[in-house]
Structures are given as C-alpha cells and as structure tokens.
Amino acid sequence: MLKSAMIARQIDGFLSRGRLGRIWFASHTDEYPPNAFLVKFARMVVILEGTYLTAIGHKGQYLEIEARQGDVIYIPSQTWDLPDWNTQGKVLTLLFGHYQIGMSLTFSDYQTKAASVIKCSVPEPMQQEGLYLEKALCESALAAHDNGTASCIAEGLLRYCRGKIEDHRYSHAGRSNDKWRAISMYLQKNFSAKISRESVALEYGISPNHLSRLFREEGGMGFNEYLTLVRIDRTKMLLSQYQMNMSEIAARTGFKDSSYMGRVFRKHTGMTLGEYRAKYAA
Amino acid sequence: MNIIAVTACSTGIAETYMAAEVLERCARTRGHSIKVETQGALGIMDKLSSQDIASADIAILTNDIAINGDDRFKGIKTFHVSISDILESPQDIMSEINSEP
Numbered sequence: 001m002l003k004s005a006m007i008a009r010q011i012d013g014f015l016s017r018g019r020l021g022r023i024w025f026a027s028h029t030d031e032y033p034p035n036a037f038l039v040k041f042a043r044m045v046v047i048l049e050g051t052y053l054t055a056i057g058h059k060g061q062y063l064e065i066e067a068r069q070g071d072v073i074y075i076p077s078q079t080w081d082l083p084d085w086n087t088q089g090k091v092l093t094l095l096f097g098h099y100q101i102g103m104s105l106t107f108s109d110y111q112t113k114a115a116s117v118i119k120c121s122v123p124e125p126m127q128q129e130g131l132y133l134e135k136a137l138c139e140s141a142l143a144a145h146d147n148g149t150a151s152c153i154a155e156g157l158l159r160y161c162r163g164k165i166e167d168h169r170y171s172h173a174g175r176s177n178d179k180w181r182a183i184s185m186y187l188q189k190n191f192s193a194k195i196s197r198e199s200v201a202l203e204y205g206i207s208p209n210h211l212s213r214l215f216r217e218e219g220g221m222g223f224n225e226y227l228t229l230v231r232i233d234r235t236k237m238l239l240s241q242y243q244m245n246m247s248e249i250a251a252r253t254g255f256k257d258s259s260y261m262g263r264v265f266r267k268h269t270g271m272t273l274g275e276y277r278a279k280y281a282a
Numbered sequence: 283m284n285i286i287a288v289t290a291c292s293t294g295i296a297e298t299y300m301a302a303e304v305l306e307r308c309a310r311t312r313g314h315s316i317k318v319e320t321q322g323a324l325g326i327m328d329k330l331s332s333q334d335i336a337s338a339d340i341a342i343l344t345n346d347i348a349i350n351g352d353d354r355f356k357g358i359k360t361f362h363v364s365i366s367d368i369l370e371s372p373q374d375i376m377s378e379i380n381s382e383p
Contacts (some may be wrong), residue, residue, distance in 0.1 A: 035369070037295065037296035037297065038296070038300065039296050040299070043295065043296075093295045093323065095323050097327075099324075100324050101324075102325065103323060104294050104323035106295075113292060114292060117294070119322070120323075120325075121324050121325030178326065178329070205332035205336075
C-alpha cells in the first residue's frame with residue numbers, strides 16, 4: 001500500500017472515532033532547550049491514539065504536556081517543541097511547508113526514539129481554505145476562552161490535508177514528475193530573470209530536448225508556453241494591484257519589453273494591457 | 283570548497299531541516315559554498331542536480347536513516363555523520379573537513 005494511502009486510512013479511522021479534544025499552542029520564548037525542535041514552517045501534531053509527551057514554549061514559560069487521543073498541538077514557525085518518545089501512542093505531524101504539505105505518522109512504544117515512522121508529502125502548499133483555516137486557528141489561540149472553536153478549526157485543517165492526499169493519489173509518477181515539479185517551481189520563482197529553455201536545462205543538468213519532453217509529458221504544454229503563462233499571471237496581478245507603468249511591469253515579469261509583453265498578453269487573453277487594467281484594477 | 287550534503291532524520295519533522303540550516307551556516311562562515319538537500323516529511327527539497335554533484339569537492343551525508351539515491355555520490359570524498367553530530371558539534375565536522383588535503 002502506498003504510504004500516503006496508509007496515512008489517509010489512519011486519518012479516516014481517527015476522524016470516525018470522534019471529535020478533537022484540547023488544542024495547545026506553542027509560542028515564542030526567549031530561551032529554549034538546546035535540543036528543541038525549531039523550524040521555519042508551522043507544524044500541527046494530532047494525537048491519533050494513546051499518549052504523546054512533549055514540551056513547548058507557552059506564554060513565555062516552559063510547559064510540559066501529556067497529550068491524549070484527540071488532542072492537538074499547533075507549533076507556529078520559529079517556535080519550538082521537544083517530544084519525548086518514551087510513551088505509547090500514534091501521532092500524526094503535519095508540516096506546512098512553503099511548497100508542500102508534509103505528513104509524518106509516528107508510532108512510539110516506550111523507547112527513546114519513535115519506534116516506526118511513515119512519511120509522505122503532498123506537492124503543493126496550503127492554499128485558499130487551508131490557509132484561512134490555519135490563520136483562523138492562530139487567531140483562536142488568542143481568544144480569552146476556549147469555547148470549542150479551536151478544535152473545530154483544527155479538525156477542518158486535518159480534513160483539508162486529508163483531502164489533499166486524495167487529490168494527489170494518482171500523481172505518484174515518480175522521478176520525472178519530481179523533476180518537472182522542481183523545475184516548474186524554479187520557473188515560478190525565477191520568471192523575472194532572463195531564463196531560457198537552454199539556461200534552465202543547464203541548471204538542472206539535462207538536455208534542452210529532455211526538458212521540453214518533460215514539460216510536454218508532465219505538464220501537457222511546452223516549456224516556453226509554461227513560462228509565458230507564469231509571466232502573464234504575474235502581469236495580471238501587477239496590472240490589477242499596482243499602478244506601475246508597462247515598462248516596469250515588463251521588467252518585473254521577465255518580458256523583454258512592454259510592446260512584446262502587450263502582444264503576448266493580447267494573444268493569450270484577448271485583451272490589451274490597458275483594457276485588462278481598466279476592468280480589474282482594484 | 284564546494285560542499286554538498288543530504289540530511290534526513292527518522293521522523294522527518296524537524297531535525298532534517300535544522301541540520302540543513304546548521305550546515306549551511308557553518309560552511310558559509312568558513313567561506314565554503316554549500317548546497318543541502320533535505321529528505322524529510324516534506325519530501326525531497328532542494329534536490330542536488332547532477333551539476334551540483336559533479337562540481338562538489340566533498341559530500342556530507344547523514345546516517346540516521348537510509349538516504350534516497352546515495353549512489354549519486356560515488357567517487358566523491360564523503361563524510362557520514364549523524365544528525366545529532368551536526369546539531370551538537372557542527373564545528374568538529376567542519377574542522378575535520380578542513381583538515382582534508
């Protein structure tokens with residue numbers, strides 16, 4: 001069975017057994033234990049079964065926690081936790097990365113380390129409802145009284161991530177897919193620079209033809225077409241949100257000049273730059 | 283010196299990423315260039331390209347769990363270290379690397 005399917009099944013089993021319990025929120029402390037876990041992305045720990053022992057920073061203090069089935073610990077980026085595996089339980093940790101959602105299912109059985117682990121990742125970051133749920137969860141941490149809202153939001157977030165496994169169930173195509181994903185992310189970061197099929201192929205150590213094949217097979221469109229779409233997306237955003245002139249926008253989106261940008265934009269959207277701005281400007 | 287590294291820990295929830303940051307910081311303060319691939323619960327991130335590997339002088343691989351694709355580093359001087367070595371005494375690893383001829 002695929003690791004992602006095993007994790008999905010564990011989440012489904014857990015959700016069918018009842019509601020979430022208590023939610024703990026880690027918060028920043030000036031000092032933290034030397035071996036504490038502290039990373040640049042937020043994490044959410046859900047205790048699926050048994051007990052989970054950990055420590056977090058909480059209101060400036062060191063707080064030891066004995067969490068039980070159904071409890072959740074939310075650890076924002078740059079705050080820490082320190083799990084102690086010397087207990088018995090089954091725990092799911094969700095990692096909210098910049099480019100992907102990670103999941104790590106750990107089983108502990110009174111040893112110094114987790115007795116066994118299953119990991120999987122979903123190759124897209126949190127979007128729309130996922131992001132809003134996470135934001136709402138953070139806000140609920142500030143509420144004066146816990147009226148159960150936090151646990152409902154946390155459950156929503158868990159269900160959102162569970163759904164993401166479903167969406168990507170058929171996309172375990174393996175290495176060529178990984179490479180294509182990596183390159184398309186690279187394009188989404190570097191579209192404003194002078195990049196070409198040749199320079200990107202060189203960057204990834206593959207031939208330009210291989211790169212084109214990868215894009216046709218995995219992305220269903222050519223390399224240049226993909227890059228153009230990324231640039232047009234950004235052009236639309238800049239047109240509607242900012243009052244920059246066209247040359248500035250062209251410079252920021254990687255088009256060689258504004259008249260070329262205008263031609264490509266019109267071909268793809270059926271609108272001139274000015275028409276688009278007039279229609280969608282905030 | 284050009285350093286490449288791969289970090290991975292058993293749970294993949296934090297130490298993989300912390301070790302990568304520590305290596306990057308230590309290598310850069312010593313004037314080395316470094317690229318670190320992480321293999322944690324977020325999947326494989328910052329994957330080393332064949333070019334990165336071809337131009338590397340040394341490789342640092344963590345040995346807590348099996349590394350995905352460790353056959354890529356054949357022919358490169360490789361250091362196998364544990365995540366806790368990196369987190370607790372990164373300077374020792376860097377000194378060992380520096381003493382290489």
